[in-house]
Amino acid sequence: MLHQRYGVITTFATQNPENWFFAFGPEYNQLLLSNTELYNHIQPINLPGNTAAARLSTGLLSLNGQEHAAHRSLLMPFFQRKYIDSYIPEIVEITNKHLARLAIGKTVDLESFFKQLVFHIACKTLFGIDFNEIGESLRLWLSRLTSTSIALLPHINFPFSPFRRFEHLSRGIEKSILDIIAEKQNLQSDSPDIVNLLIKSGLSNYEIIGELMTLLLASHETTSAALSWIFFLLSQSPDITNKLTDEISGSKLENLNQLNLLDNIVKESLRLFPPVPYQHRRATDSYQLGPYMMPKNSIVSYSPYITHRLPNLYEHPTHFLPSRWNTIKPTTYEFLPFGAGPRMCIGASLAIMQIKIIIYLALQQFSMVLQPNVRMDRRTNIVLTQRYGLPMSIVAPYKTVKQLSRIGNIWDMVYFPE
Numbered sequence: 161m162l163h164q165r166y167g168v169i170t171t172f173a174t175q176n177p178e179n180w181f182f183a184f185g186p187e188y189n190q191l192l193l194s195n196t197e198l199y200n201h202i203q204p205i206n207l208p209g210n211t212a213a214a215r216l217s218t219g220l221l222s223l224n225g226q227e228h229a230a231h232r233s234l235l236m237p238f239f240q241r242k243y244i245d246s247y248i249p250e251i252v253e254i255t256n257k258h259l260a261r262l263a264i265g266k267t268v269d270l271e272s273f274f275k276q277l278v279f280h281i282a283c284k285t286l287f288g289i290d291f292n293e294i295g296e297s298l299r300l301w302l303s304r305l306t307s308t309s310i311a312l313l314p315h316i317n318f319p320f321s322p323f324r325r326f327e328h329l330s331r332g333i334e335k336s337i338l339d340i341i342a343e344k345q346n347l348q349s350d351s352p353d354i355v356n357l358l359i360k361s362g363l364s365n366y367e368i369i370g371e372l373m374t375l376l377l378a379s380h381e382t383t384s385a386a387l388s389w390i391f392f393l394l395s396q397s398p399d400i401t402n403k404l405t406d407e408i409s410g411s412k413l414e415n416l417n418q419l420n421l422l423d424n425i426v427k428e429s430l431r432l433f434p435p436v437p438y439q440h441r442r443a444t445d446s447y448q449l450g451p452y453m454m455p456k457n458s459i460v461s462y463s464p465y466i467t468h469r470l471p472n473l474y475e476h477p478t479h480f481l482p483s484r485w486n487t488i489k490p491t492t493y494e495f496l497p498f499g500a501g502p503r504m505c506i507g508a509s510l511a512i513m514q515i516k517i518i519i520y521l522a523l524q525q526f527s528m529v530l531q532p533n534v535r536m537d538r539r540t541n542i543v544l545t546q547r548y549g550l551p552m553s554i555v556a557p558y559k560t561v562k563q564l565s566r567i568g569n570i571w572d573m574v575y576f577p578e
Contacts, residue, residue, distance in 0.1 A: 438462065440460070
């Protein structure tokens with residue numbers, strides 16, 4: 161609404177005591193994302209210092225300046241191709257176990273299904289553990305962190321308060337991860353999980369915990385949301401789904417990156433529904449924003465969602481057209497589902513690989529049909545998801561049919577050409 165009514169630069173509200181602005185489009189994306197010294201990342205949820213909850217949420221996403229650069233340089237080697245490829249067998253095994261729970265004729269909330277699947281993969285690749293009691297605690301912690309009672313309400317630490325319960329949970333998780341670190345140190349394990357790799361990095365145990373939890377939060381929410389949107393789009397595009405099934409059926413897993421249609425579908429879905437539709441920066445000094453001089457400490461936000469729907473960059477921007485990617489090559493600041501610049505998502509390559517593997521394995525066995533007369537509304541709590549889940553019927557490959565019901569505001573966000 162702000163972009164449509166007021167253009168590329170606008171304030172967040174009529175009364176703007178916090179000096180909060182939005183700047184839309186590639187030019188401002190580059191301005192805000194290339195200069196990390198002037199534009200600091202804002203932690204979306206601030207927790208009281210010297211608490212287990214704060215320590216668990218202090219990692220790469222919450223750091224700025226030299227501290228961020230130092231931590232990122234330590235983490236970067238763990239996302240190189242040789243490490244990413246080493247995770248493939250575990251990703252395949254876990255995905256197949258989850259897919260075995262599905263059967264043709266069943267109905268499943270695909271959003272919930274992908275959250276569980278991606279979370280189990282994260283537990284294995286980050287912590288080197290199978291989903292167990294600590295896994296359940298981790299999942300509960302993530303859901304509470306982004307809940308209204310923790311994300312928005314004052315953090316009052318008195319008996320039976322939401323924050324006291326959250327802090328108690330945080331302390332239990334902190335102790336469990338410290339135990340995992342100690343066990344790996346004693347065994348001198350050489351397993352490729354990120355806990356083991358971080359132990360050798362020189363970070364303190366508490367810094368390791370913060371980085372692990374940050375990676376868990378970022379990877380689990382965004383990857384599962386991306387998968388949900390992809391399967392929603394495929395459910396409304398039977399012809400494209402059938403062509404993708406043909407492409408997958410005639411290929412091998414090791415040739416995944418050579419599948420052109422699969423790559424185009426992933427990109428087009430990330431264009432229409434970037435997992436994080438907007439982010440915020442705080443200026444460390446006064447700065448020029450277009451024709452305006454903005455004050456120090458003001459907040460300025462950018463939006464991949466708006467950028468990805470600019471008609472001068474993407475013809476028919478609301479249409480689901482994977483074929484467009486055969487002829488376009490947007491710049492880093494025109495297509496930025498994982499951000500851009502020095503703070504670009506460190507796990508982007510791993511996320512894309514997971515997404516492609518899961519699609520590849522799923523479509524060999526099933527196709528998905530959206531349940532009729534389902535209300536489809538959006539929800540943005542940092543990550544863009546479906547408010548009421550994604551109820552799908554599991555059908556045989558090539559049996560996808562498009563449901564014609566159009567209830568909810570998601571249908572205002574995307575158009576499917578006949």
